[in-house]
Amino acid sequence: MNPSEPSVDRPLRIALLGCGVVGTEVARLLTRDADELARRVGLPLELVGIAVRRLDRDRDLDVPAELFTTDALGLVTRGDIDVVVEVIGGIEPARELILAALEAGASVVTANKALVAEDGARLSAAATKAERDLSFEAAVAGAIPIVRPLRESLAGDRVQRVLGIVNGTTNYVLDQMTTLGQGFSEALEEAQRLGYAEADPTADIEGFDAAAKAAILASLAFHTRVSLGDVHREGISDVTAADVRSAAEMGCVVKLLAICERTETSVGARVHPAMIPLEHPLASVRGAYNAVFVESEAAGQLMFYGPGAGGAPTASAILGDVVSVARNRVREIFGPGETTHADLEVIDVGRARTRYHVAIDVQDRAGVLAVIAQEFARFDVSIKNLRQEGHGSDAQLVIVTHEAEDASLAATVEALRGLDIVRDVSSVMRVEGGI
The missing domain is CATH 3.30.70.260 (ACT domain)
Structure with missing residues (x-):
């Protein structure tokens, strides 16, 4: 068979795990843009099942009621699914469901940063064994394309450093403290009122969310396995108005940074608040936006900027992965997986x-x-x-x-x-x- 000819000639079946803010937007885009997506992939994409916790919940989504099920494991293992999209979050049952989906022959697209950071090696090994894709562009920085550039576009270069503002909540809070002179508590309350911060903002404010993303970025950039436990983490709850004023007096602003660095023999990853000069590109990142600044040997300095969270931006990244994975399924190939050939020493802070x-x-x-x-x-x-x-x-x-x-x-x-x-x-x- 000519390798350019598709080896699949039927609609590709998509299963969606989770139908919250992001999942609803993914389902909406899959149905609304079905014709356009079919032209991009080469075959139609058919949403055949949506796993949810409760069937009786009202959802602003125009899809047949029979697509919904509470049996997530049964959905991903039914044997005819081509791509599973996981947006339920957390460690379990997401890990069990992803591993089961891969074993059943489906490729997986996930936005689950915590799981990829904690157990990415196991998930990647399962994908390689199954000869299927595991894609997670939406796990880091929402709509910003950074996973694929690190994994593919810069594969021939040597990345030396990655600095990221990868949490919109903390960036909004610090921006309010900088521009309006608000204290930490006042700025956080405003972020919660506007929906930029959760009722329990611990994961964001204390740096857990950013640390998971730092582990993923470091692993991709340096071809070395970096786990969540390897990342030094500090949040912003101790940042004061005096700190912000001192930064301004030095010509700086305070940002929560995810910093990933390599030397000839080692790599390190850390998350903490830091002062950065106003002339640095990251200093101008305002509000709830995210940005990732990459320094590489050949390409030099690269900046990736955009909305880092929200239903539509995250769904955009997920659909990008779905299209890429679906194209691979059409021709029965799979893309690049985890690369850990550098195997550098992971150092502490x-x-x-x-x-x-x-x-x-x-x-x-x-x-x-x-x-x-x-x-x-x-x-x-x-x-x-x-x-x-x-x-x-x-x-x-x-x-x-x-x-x-x-x-x-x-x-x-x-x-x-x-x-x-x-x-x-x-x-x-x-x-x-x-x-």
Whole structure:
């Protein structure tokens, strides 16, 4: 048979797991754009089943009622499904259902960042064994195409660093604090009122969501298996209005960053708030938008920007994967899977090299600067800038360091807290992006 000729000549059957905000939009696009999608794939895409928890829930979706089922496992294992789209989220039963779908011969498209970050190796191995696709463009940064560029477009290049604003909730909160001078609690309440933050915003605010995405980005970029447990995580709940003001005085803004880096022999991934200079492209990312900044050896600096969440943007990324996977099914091939050939050492945050902005409340007396400087020197941390604000009981030193190992910086801060002349180390924040 000519390899350019399709080996499948029937409609491709799609099963959808989950029908919340994203799932509803996926089903709507599959039905509304059926003719256009058929032309792009080469065969019609037929939505044959939607697994939900409750059948009696009202849904704003014009599809036959008989498509809905509560038997998700029965749907994915019925034997005639070509592509399973998973948008239920969480670890279980999503993992069980994806593995069952692959074993039954279906390719899988998922938006499940937590599962891919935690157990991507197992899922990828199952897809390879089944000779089926596992695609997850929507798991990172919503509508922004970043998974496929890292996995395919940059496959011939050497990616050195990935910096990302990959959580819209935290970016909105920090943007409100920056532009309107709001405190953290006030900005978070506004985000919840507008629907940018969940009633329980812990996963976003404490960096869990961004950490899962960082694990995926690092694994793709550096061809090394990086799990969720390998990612250092800090959230934004301790960021204060004073931190935001200090950043502005330095010509910076505060962002929650996912940072993935490689050296010749190692890789590392971390998520934490950081000050970045206003001239850095990520500094201009406003509101609930996401952006990923990639630095590679040959291509140089690349920026991917757009809406990072929401039903329609996420569904757009999912449908892109569905079209790609469906094209492969038409010709009975499967695309690139996990590549871990580099197998570099995954290091903890202590060995990462960064800079610190440290605000120290001190006693205003002779010799304080010398004692403080001695502590920095003791841990081999060089001071770049130092200024004193206030006098007497309001005296504060603000120090920006040169780049040093994170562990050395942390040890310096711990030593400072033990000095009699230090009333408090009131703020500690990393500085990224070059100032």
